[in-house]
Amino acid sequence: MISLVGAGAAGGGPVGAAVGAGLTGAMMAGKHFARQGARAATKFVDNFEDPFGDRLDQIAQRAQSDPQGALQELQQAWSEFEGQAKSAIAQGGNKA
Numbered sequence: 277m278i279s280l281v282g283a284g285a286a287g288g289g290p291v292g293a294a295v296g297a298g299l300t301g302a303m304m305a306g307k308h309f310a311r312q313g314a315r316a317a318t319k320f321v322d323n324f325e326d327p328f329g330d331r332l333d334q335i336a337q338r339a340q341s342d343p344q345g346a347l348q349e350l351q352q353a354w355s356e357f358e359g360q361a362k363s364a365i366a367q368g369g370n371k372a
Contacts (some may be wrong), residue, residue: 328357
């Protein structure tokens with residue numbers, strides 16, 4: 277990243293150095309937000325999607341002996357999952 281600033285300074289003087297520094301800053305910011313987004317996605321999967329999937333497995337097993345009870349449990353599980361997802365999104369996705 278330093279090479280962008282150095283190349284700008286060598287090729288364009290102070291303006292080139294400023295442009296190089298700006299590009300370097302933009303790249304660093306982009307990487308920061310990409311990492312932050314990946315962490316938020318991982319937290320969402322760990323905290324909401326995986327437990328929901330586990331619960332679906334239990335509901336599927338229950339459906340064999342109690343289809344109506346399984347349907348009610350599925351509706352409740354979906355309602356909870358949807359509420360948690362909406363809450364996480366409302367908080368910017370970083371509070372999963």
